[in-house]
Every structure is written in C-alpha cells, then in structure tokens.
Amino acid sequence: MSATQPIHSKSHQNIATADALTPRIERRETPAGVTQQLRGRWTAADLAVPTVWSGLTHQLSDLEIGRESSPVRWDLRQLDRLDHVGAQVLWTHWGRQWPADVQADDSQRRILESVAHFSGLLPARTGTGWLARFENFGAWLLRGADHALGLTRLMGQLLLDLLRLMRRPRDGPWRDVSGHLFRIGATALPITALVGFLIGVVLAYLISRQLMQFGADAFVVNILGVSLIRELGPMLAAILIAGRSGSSITAQMGVMRVTEELDAMRVMGIARGFRLVLPRALALALAMPLISIWTTAWSLLGGMLTADLSMNVSLAFFANALPGAVEVSNLVLATAKSAVFGLLIALIACHYGLRVKPNTESLGQGTTASVVTSITVVILVDALFAVLFRNVGI
Amino acid sequence: MREPMVDIRQLWSIFQSPMGERVIHENLDLTIEAGEILSLVGGSGTGKTVLLRQILGLEQAARGEIRVLGLPVTALAKQGAAAHVGMLFQQGALFSAFTVLENIAFPLRELKVFPPSVIDEAAMIKLRMVGLDADAAHKMPSQLSGGMVKRVALARALIMDPPLLLLDEPTAGLDPESADGLCALLAAMHRDMGLTVVMVTHDLDTIFELSTRIAVLADRRVIVAGKPADVLTFEHPFVHDFFLGERGRRAVTALRKPPRPPAAFHSL
Numbered sequence: 001m002s003a004t005q006p007i008h009s010k011s012h013q014n015i016a017t018a019d020a021l022t023p024r025i026e027r028r029e030t031p032a033g034v035t036q037q038l039r040g041r042w043t044a045a046d047l048a049v050p051t052v053w054s055g056l057t058h059q060l061s062d063l064e065i066g067r068e069s070s071p072v073r074w075d076l077r078q079l080d081r082l083d084h085v086g087a088q089v090l091w092t093h094w095g096r097q098w099p100a101d102v103q104a105d106d107s108q109r110r111i112l113e114s115v116a117h118f119s120g121l122l123p124a125r126t127g128t129g130w131l132a133r134f135e136n137f138g139a140w141l142l143r144g145a146d147h148a149l150g151l152t153r154l155m156g157q158l159l160l161d162l163l164r165l166m167r168r169p170r171d172g173p174w175r176d177v178s179g180h181l182f183r184i185g186a187t188a189l190p191i192t193a194l195v196g197f198l199i200g201v202v203l204a205y206l207i208s209r210q211l212m213q214f215g216a217d218a219f220v221v222n223i224l225g226v227s228l229i230r231e232l233g234p235m236l237a238a239i240l241i242a243g244r245s246g247s248s249i250t251a252q253m254g255v256m257r258v259t260e261e262l263d264a265m266r267v268m269g270i271a272r273g274f275r276l277v278l279p280r281a282l283a284l285a286l287a288m289p290l291i292s293i294w295t296t297a298w299s300l301l302g303g304m305l306t307a308d309l310s311m312n313v314s315l316a317f318f319a320n321a322l323p324g325a326v327e328v329s330n331l332v333l334a335t336a337k338s339a340v341f342g343l344l345i346a347l348i349a350c351h352y353g354l355r356v357k358p359n360t361e362s363l364g365q366g367t368t369a370s371v372v373t374s375i376t377v378v379i380l381v382d383a384l385f386a387v388l389f390r391n392v393g394i
Numbered sequence: 395m396r397e398p399m400v401d402i403r404q405l406w407s408i409f410q411s412p413m414g415e416r417v418i419h420e421n422l423d424l425t426i427e428a429g430e431i432l433s434l435v436g437g438s439g440t441g442k443t444v445l446l447r448q449i450l451g452l453e454q455a456a457r458g459e460i461r462v463l464g465l466p467v468t469a470l471a472k473q474g475a476a477a478h479v480g481m482l483f484q485q486g487a488l489f490s491a492f493t494v495l496e497n498i499a500f501p502l503r504e505l506k507v508f509p510p511s512v513i514d515e516a517a518m519i520k521l522r523m524v525g526l527d528a529d530a531a532h533k534m535p536s537q538l539s540g541g542m543v544k545r546v547a548l549a550r551a552l553i554m555d556p557p558l559l560l561l562d563e564p565t566a567g568l569d570p571e572s573a574d575g576l577c578a579l580l581a582a583m584h585r586d587m588g589l590t591v592v593m594v595t596h597d598l599d600t601i602f603e604l605s606t607r608i609a610v611l612a613d614r615r616v617i618v619a620g621k622p623a624d625v626l627t628f629e630h631p632f633v634h635d636f637f638l639g640e641r642g643r644r645a646v647t648a649l650r651k652p653p654r655p656p657a658a659f660h661s662l
Contacts, residue, residue: 043477043554043555044477044502044505044516044553044554044555045477045478045554047507047508048477048505048507048508049507050507053507053508081587083554083555083587084516084519084520084555085502085508085512085516085554085555088512088515088516088519089512092512092515107585107586107587110582110585110586111586111587114519114523114582115519118518118519118520118522118523119515119518119519120518120522120528121518121528122495122514122515122518122528122531123528123529123531123532125532357536358536359490359534359535359536360490360491361490361491361536362536
C-alpha cells in the first residue's frame with residue numbers, strides 16, 4: 001500500500017486556488033539535460049477545472065512543437081497523486097511509448113503500464129448508409145406486420161377464453177374483473193364528468209352564438225343532442241380511458257415482464273390470456289358504455305345550463321324537446337360503439353404490455369405506443385361506425 | 395494524524411412500518427481509515443445496505459453523524475460525490491438508455507471539460523480493466539448478462555478513480571473466475587492508488603482474500619471490527635455461525651494456506 005500519498009482532498013473548491021495541488025509541468029535545467037517535472041495532483045477531478053485543463057493541454061502541445069535537441073527527462077516523483085486519467089493524458093502525449101528517461105515510483109509505473117495495456121481503439125459503430133436505412137425501413141414494415149399478427153392472435157385467444165368462461169362461468173377470474181371494473185370505471189367518474197361538462201358548456205356557447213343570428217335558437221337541442229349523444233360522448237370517454245387506463249394496463253403488464261412475474265406465471269402453468277387479458281377486456285367492455293353514458297349526461301347538462309344562460313332556451317324546454325330531436329337508436333349505437341372501443345383499448349394495451357422487453361426504456365416506449373395506437377384505432381373505428389350506420393337515427 | 399475516510403458516530407436508523415417503528419441501527423459507531431479494505435458482514439436485515447446508502451447520503455439517519463472525507467455527508471452530496479466516492483449498486487443501476495461506453499463515461503462527460511477523445515479512451519481503459527471486450531462498448535445494458543452488468547457498473551464506479559469505493563455484493567452473480575479477477579483488480583488499485591474499499595458481501599473467499607478489516611453487524615450495532623484473525627475469535631453466535639460453520643471453516647482453512655496468486659483479468 002502506498003501510504004506515502006495523501007489520499008483525499010479537503011474540499012473540491014479549494015483545488016483551483018490551492019497552487020500546490022494544481023496539476024502542472026515545470027521545466028528544469030539540470031546538468032544531465034532538460035527535465036520536465038510533473039507536480040500537483042494529476043487526477044480526473046483536478047484536471048477537470050477548465051483553466052487547468054486548457055493550460056495543461058497548451059503546455060503539452062507547446063512541448064511537442066518545440067522539440068528539445070537533447071532527449072527530455074521526465075520526473076514524476078514530485079507528483080502528489082496520479083490516477084488513470086492523468087496517466088492517460090501523459091501516455092497519449094508520450095506517443096504511447098515509454099520515453100527514454102522516466103523517473104517514477106513503482107505504483108506510478110504500474111498505473112502507466114495498465115493504461116498502456118488497456119487503452120485501445122474504440123470499435124466503430126455500425127454505419128448509417130443508404131443500405132442501413134433501407135434495411136431499417138424493411139424492419140419497420142415487418143414490425144408493423146408483426147404487431148397486426150400479435151393483435152389478431154390476442155383477439156383469437158380472447159374469443160377462446162370467452163368460450164371457456166361461458167362453459168364454466170364459476171371458474172372465471174371474477175375477482176380480477178371486479179377489481180378492474182372499480183379501477184377503470186368508478187375512479188374515472190370525476191374526471192370524465194368534468195371534461196364532459198366543460199365540453200358541453202363550450203359547444204353550447206359557440207352554437208348559440210351562431211344560431212342566434214338566424215333566430216333558430218330552438219335548434220340548439222337538435223345539434224347538441226345528436227352530436228353529444230352519438231359522437232362526442234363516446235369519443236371523449238374512449239380517449240380519456242385510453243389515456244388513463246390503457247397506459248396503466250400497459251405499464252402494469254410491462255413491469256410484470258421486467259420483474260419476471262409473467263415468466264413465473266407461465267412456469268406455474270397459469271394461462272395469461274385467461275388470467276390477465278380476459279378480466280381487463282371484460283371490465284373495459286363493461287365499463288366503457290357506462291362511462292360513455294355518464295360523460296354524455298354531464299355534457300348535456302353543461303349544454304343545457306349554457307343554453308339557458310346565453311339564450312332563452314329554458315331547462316324545461318330543452319328536456320322536453322330532447323326526446324323528439326334525438327332518436328333512441330342513437331343511444332343504442334353509442335353504447336354498442338363504446339363497448340367495442342373498450343374492448344379495443346384493452347386489447348391494444350395488453351398487446352403492448354406483453355411485448356415490453358425487460359428494460360426501462362422499452363417500458364416507456366410501450367406505454368406511449370399503446371396510448372397513441374389505441375386513440376388512433378378508436379378514431380378509425382368511430383369513422384367506420386359513422387359510415388356503416390349512416391342511415392340509423394338521423 | 396490524518397482524518398478517517400468515513401466516520402460514523404452514534405448512528406440511529408429507524409424505519410416506519412405499519413407494525414410500528416423498527417430500529418435498524420442503535421448507537422452504531424464505525425470508523426474507516428484511509429487505505430483500508432473493510433468488509434461489512436451481518437445477517438439479512440441488519441442494515442448493511444442501508445449503512446452504505448447513508449454513507450452516500452442517499453438515506454438520512456434518524457440521529458447521529460456521518461462524516462466522509464472529513465465532511466458531513468450532506469455537504470459532500472451537494473458537491474457531487476462522483477469524484478470522491480464510487481458506488482457499485484447491487485443490481486448495477488446502469489442507465490438503460492445509454493450504451494455501455496456512455497454509461498462508463500457518464501461521470502467524466504458530466505464535467506464538461508475533457509474532449510470526447512479523452513473521455514472515450516478513459517472509458518475504454520476502464521472497460522477493458524474490468525475484463526470486458528472492446529466489442530461490448532456499443533451494446534445496450536439490456537443486451538448484457540448479469541455478470542457483465544456488474545462489471546460495467548464497476549467500471550463506471552471507477553471511472554474517476556475515487557479514493558473511496560463502496561461495493562454492495564460485488565461478487566454476487568459472478569462466476570468464480572470473474573470474482574477472482576475482480577479481487578485482483580481491487581487489490582491492484584488498492585496497492586497503486588491507496589483505494590479505500592467498503593464492501594458488503596457474503597462471499598467468504600472475497601472477504602478473506604481482500605479484507606484488511608472486518609466489521610460485523612449484529613444486534614443493531616457493530617459488535618466487532620478488526621483484523622480477520624481477531625474477528626474469528628470473537629465470541630458471538632452470529633460470528634460463530636458465519637465464519638465457523640461448514641462453509642466458513644473451508645474458507646478459513648484456505649486462508650491458513652499460503653495465498654495463491656490471484657488470477658488477473660488479463661495478465662499484466
């Protein structure tokens with residue numbers, strides 16, 4: 001053990017001022033020739049002071065340019081401390097070989113030797129040429145196809161699991177279903193109510209400003225009724241639930257992957273489709289229509305209040321006119337649509353959750369992809385519904 | 395008289411749990427001198443890892459004082475302890491978004507002084523020092539095996555050549571050959587740079603190969619801290635079971651034999 005070297009610094013801040021410890025090179029004329037004497041503390045922390053570092057690199061490059069006529073002697077014995085970074089700087093300056101004359105103690109020599117032994121060229125990264133880009137594009141396409149395949153497989157598995165459940169309903173994961181119903185459904189009620197109410201208020205206000213110009217105040221009931229019940233209520237609810245519960249399902253399953261819980265289940269022979277995917281899909285398919293109706297109700301309430309305040313459409317008139325303006329089939333369509341949205345959100349969230357790789361980055365990517373995909377799919381499927389049922393209820 | 399590397403005085407650690415308070419450390423005293431290799435041993439739940447985390451300032455003690463390098467831990471943590479203290483976490487704690495080389499170079503890069511060439515080379519030296527191939531440099535942590543993660547984490551802990559190195563289970567998950575290599579590396583750094591090491595481990599071979607001192611945690615305090623030979627003769631049920639049980643006897647017998655030259659990662 002080299003107990004002769006002081007081992008720790010008193011304080012980091014003192015280094016810049018404490019001249020004795022500043023890493024530096026002093027030139028000395030001796031009878032034997034020129035000696036470069038290293039002084040101070042040649043460690044990463046001490047070299048990392050910007051002024052010290054730039055001063056030292058200048059000094060070293062000057063040494064290189066003004067080559068001495070006689071061979072230079074290097075004296076390391078006055079060094080306070082030398083670490084691998086300091087030794088590396090020195091070794092690089094020496095051109096990766098021992099100079100003719102170096103005076104250093106054993107441990108300094110060993111540090112320099114280990115730098116010499118272990119320093120090596122960094123292997124090049126794989127290139128990013130046109131070929132690589134083309135290959136990346138291909139890989140991207142294949143990944144997309146793989147996702148589609150995985151989702152289809154998950155849907156098929158869900159169908160099989162549903163059949164199994166119908167054959168023996170008593171063995172179903174009902175406790176899980178009720179837990180998810182509470183977490184996905186009941187706890188989402190306040191936020192969906194707030195958002196729905198505010199959207200109703202804003203829409204009613206904007207519509208009323210337009211309608212008042214034509215004196216068509218009463219039509220606010222038709223416009224608000226159809227748009228909120230048929231489209232906006234289910235869509236708002238689906239988007240909120242996709243962001244809220246879809247992401248949490250993906251994250252939950254992803255963490256189960258990271259902590260190897262999924263593997264443990266598999267080893268125990270527990271079918272993850274039946275125990276993980278099915279309860280979530282069932283709970284979302286059940287909760288989604290209910291939340292959709294709840295959101296619609298709050299947005300209608302907001303619309304009614306605004307209509308009452310901003311023009312002369314009273315609450316009573318609104319409530320009386322609504323059944324005449326909106327057919328019941330709209331409500332049926334909206335509810336059916338919501339159940340499909342719920343199922344899709346659950347399936348997409350589970351799909352991405354099960355694909356998380358055991359590292360934190362993949363977990364984040366999976367969650368983001370899950371939310372973006374489920375919202376996109378919800379909007380696409382909604383458009384599909386709009387086209388398919390264009391003759392119903394309007 | 396030089397200041398001790400780590401000075402722990404009358405430390406109390408209390409954890410709140412639903413069942414009430416649980417006292418982990420009660421009036422614990424421990425002094426670690428510069429240049430020591432101290433092994434912290436103790437049964438499960440005796441607060442070995444907690445003690446390491448407190449030395450790093452990651453956890454607050456209920457009462458008592460911890461000074462590292464003569465400074466209270468809170469002051470050291472504010473300065474950024476990277477230059478002074480290196481830590482090898484049990485699970486490696488590599489940043490999963492960075493490559494192996496970026497992980498190792500991270501503390502150096504954060505100084506924002508050295509040019510990339512110097513940083514990369516310094517990281518490469520540490521990478522190869524812990525026995526990894528240069529090919530591993532551009533891999534992501536998720537592509538590494540458990541043993542490799544541990545070595546990368548060690549390389550990162552060593553990048554600034556800190557005077558104090560804390561190791562939490564350094565040899566767990568390593569094959570015997572790698573464990574020997576790790577011991578050789580630590581011994582060399584201890585010899586050449588006066589490295590102080592505090593390690594929590596259950597690996598008796600490592601303990602007897604490296605330790606200059608052993609501290610035993612039991613009954614919520616350090617019951618004995620001293621040279622391996624002195625600790626072995628200490629009368630306490632835990633010490634007896636730990637060192638003089640079946641496994642312990644084997645390691646102690648091995649200790650009595652002339653020490654074999656440790657196998658280096660790469661022969662120097």
